[in-house]
Each structure stands twice: as C-alpha cells, then as structure tokens.
Amino acid sequence: xxxxxxxxxxxxxxxxxxxxxICARLAEEGAxxxxxxxxxxxxxxxxxxxxGVDAQGFLLDVxxxxxxxxxxxxxFKRWGRIDIWVNNAGIFDNTATxxxxxxLWDRVSDxxxxxxxxxxxxxxxxxEKNQWGRFVNLSSMAGKMAYxxxxxxxxxxxxxxGLTRALAVELGPKGITANAICPGPIExxxxxxxxQHLADINGVTLEEWCDSILKTIPVVRFGKPADxxxxxxxxxxxxxxxxxxxxxNIDGGLVxx
Ligand SMILES: NC(=O)c1ccc[n+]([C@@H]2O[C@H](COP(=O)([O-])OP(=O)(O)OC[C@H]3O[C@@H](n4cnc5c(N)ncnc54)[C@H](O)[C@@H]3O)[C@@H](O)[C@H]2O)c1
Numbered sequence: 001x002x003x004x005x006x007x008x009x010x011x012x013x014x015x016x017x018x019x020x021x022i023c024a025r026l027a028e029e030g031a032x033x034x035x036x037x038x039x040x041x042x043x044x045x046x047x048x049x050x051x052g053v054d055a056q057g058f059l060l061d062v063x064x065x066x067x068x069x070x071x072x073x074x075x076f077k078r079w080g081r082i083d084i085w086v087n088n089a090g091i092f093d094n095t096a097t098x099x100x101x102x103x104l105w106d107r108v109s110d111x112x113x114x115x116x117x118x119x120x121x122x123x124x125x126x127x128e129k130n131q132w133g134r135f136v137n138l139s140s141m142a143g144k145m146a147y148x149x150x151x152x153x154x155x156x157x158x159x160x161x162g163l164t165r166a167l168a169v170e171l172g173p174k175g176i177t178a179n180a181i182c183p184g185p186i187e188x189x190x191x192x193x194x195x196q197h198l199a200d201i202n203g204v205t206l207e208e209w210c211d212s213i214l215k216t217i218p219v220v221r222f223g224k225p226a227d228x229x230x231x232x233x234x235x236x237x238x239x240x241x242x243x244x245x246x247x248x249n250i251d252g253g254l255v256x257x
Pocket of ligand 1: 012013014015016017018019036037038039060061062063088089090091092111138139140141182183184185186187188189190191
C-alpha cells in the first residue's frame with residue numbers, strides 16, 4: 001500500500017478509461033477523491049466509495065478557467081486540503097497537418113495542455129499551505145515520438161513534458177513535485193476509436209491492426225488502465241518524493257528514453 005490515507009486526490013477526465021481507474025486506485029490507497037469530467041462521473045464515484053473513502057463528482061470542462069477555480073474552491077471547502085492533482089483529461093486527434101483548422105488546433109491544445117497550466121494556477125496556492133503536493137500529468141509516448149498525421153496530439157503531449165519540468169523546478173522547494181507519465185497503447189475507448197480509424201484508412205480489420213501493433217510491443221500485450229493507475233499511485237505517494245520533473249514511460253518497452 002502507498003499510504004494515501006487522508007490525502008485528497010483530484011483527477012480530471014475521470015469519468016471513464018484511465019482516469020476512472022486512477023480514481024479507484026487512489027481510493028483503494030485511502031485517499032478521498034474528487035472525480036472531475038464533462039461526462040457523468042457516477043460510476044467512478046461509486047467505485048471510489050466502495051473503498052470506504054469520501055468521493056464526489058464535479059462537472060468540469062478543463063478548458064474553462066472560471067469553472068476550474070470554482071471547482072477547486074468547492075473541493076477545498078469540502079475537504080480543507082488538496083494533496084494530489086492528476087491532469088488526465090485529454091483528446092486524441094488524427095488529422096493531416098494541412099487539414100487541421102485553427103479551431104481544432106486550439107481545442108486539442110486547450111484540453112491536452114493549456115488546461116494543466118490553468119489547473120496548476122488554481123491549485124498551487126492550496127498545496128503551498130501544507131508545503132506538500134503531487135502533480136501527475138498525462139502525456140503519452142506521442143510526447144517523445146512522432147506519428148504521421150498527429151501533429152496536434154504529438155505537439156501537445158510534448159508540451160506537457162516542458163510544462164511538467166517547469167512546475168518541478170518552481171515547486172520543488174515548496175515540497176511539491178510534478179511528474180509526467182508517457183503511456184503506450186492502453187486499452188480504453190480512446191485507443192479503440194483510434195485503432196478503428198487507423199485500421200479503416202489502412203484497409204485492414206481492427207483485429208489485424210491490433211495484431212500488427214502487438215508485434216512491436218516487447219511484452220506482447222496492450223497496457224491496461226490499472227497499469228497506469230499503479231504508477232500514478234506510486235508517484236502520488238510520500239516515498240516518491242525524490243522523483244521530480246520526470247517523463248516516465250509505461251509502454252511495455254516501446255520507448256527507451
Ligand atoms: N489510451 C491510451 O492508449 C493512451 C495512451 C497515451 C496517453 N493517453 C492519455 O491518457 C489520458 C486518458 O486517456 P483515455 O484513454 O482514458 O481516454 P478516454 O477518451 O477514454 O477518456 C478521456 C476522458 O477525458 C474526458 N474529457 C475530454 N475532454 C474533456 C474536457 N474538456 N474537460 C474534462 N474532461 C474531458 C472525457 O470525457 C473522458 O472521460 C489522456 O490524456 C490521453 O491522451 C492515453
């Protein structure tokens with residue numbers, strides 16, 4: 001166990017997929033959990049409360065600065081502290097560079113990257129009160145490697161790494177760490193939709209596409225949301241206090257830097 005009893009953990013984009021699993025794992029470790037999403041968070045909240053902690057869902061569009069500040073204040077009012085903030089909300093985009101509209105570019109940037117800056121601005125003053133905090137930011141292996149027709153996704157996920165390092169340097173002296181996670185393919189709705197699209201444009205079935213990807217993963221399996229959640233729980237713990245500003249791969253051995 002990671003000893004998160006009594007900690008208050010907040011997760012964005014937490015209604016489903018990796019975000020929901022992170023909430024459940026942090027709850028299992030004893031943290032109270034703020035479950036934030038633009039979608040219904042009921043099932044994630046229910047999973048958390050099964051571990052005997054307090055959990056509440058919050059409607060939050062991470063593009064909206066005012067909403068972020070309002071939700072952060074609500075969380076602080078309810079629990080009197082914020083210890084762990086997981087920036088998980090993200091969207092994938094698979095558009096050729098010449099076809100990316102300004103609107104699409106801004107949407108992907110606002111959700112995948114600018115939101116992390118806005119959330120940090122709102123949360124830092126609260127973490128500073130206890131001179132303790134953990135930011136965990138979801139990047140991707142696409143933050144380190146490039147994929148064709150993914151200019152918006154790759155750029156924003158690389159930007160997350162710069163943002164994380166900047167937070168790590170600025171907040172380290174205050175007892176607050178910031179780390180990024182770079183997952184490879186993790187079995188979620190996002191991955192399924194992406195692979196279906198790639199299978200379609202390559203004229204193969206989804207099964208054939210998945211088989212071709214599996215051959216490139218040294219451990220010969222796709223990741224599960226629980227794999228990522230376990231890493232988040234560790235980075236959020238006391239014993240990870242000397243890990244700061246890192247971009248940690250969790251990809252079965254796909255990327256080595
Ligand atoms: N699944 C993968 O293979 C994979 C790989 C690398 C990185 N990631 C990253 O992990 C994170 C989670 O991915 P996932 O696979 O669970 O995706 P998902 O699509 O299953 O879940 C994403 C969640 O984010 C929420 N969201 C979207 N826009 C939002 C907004 N404006 N405000 C608040 N919430 C919003 C969605 O409602 C959804 O619940 C993302 O940042 C993604 O880029 C995923």
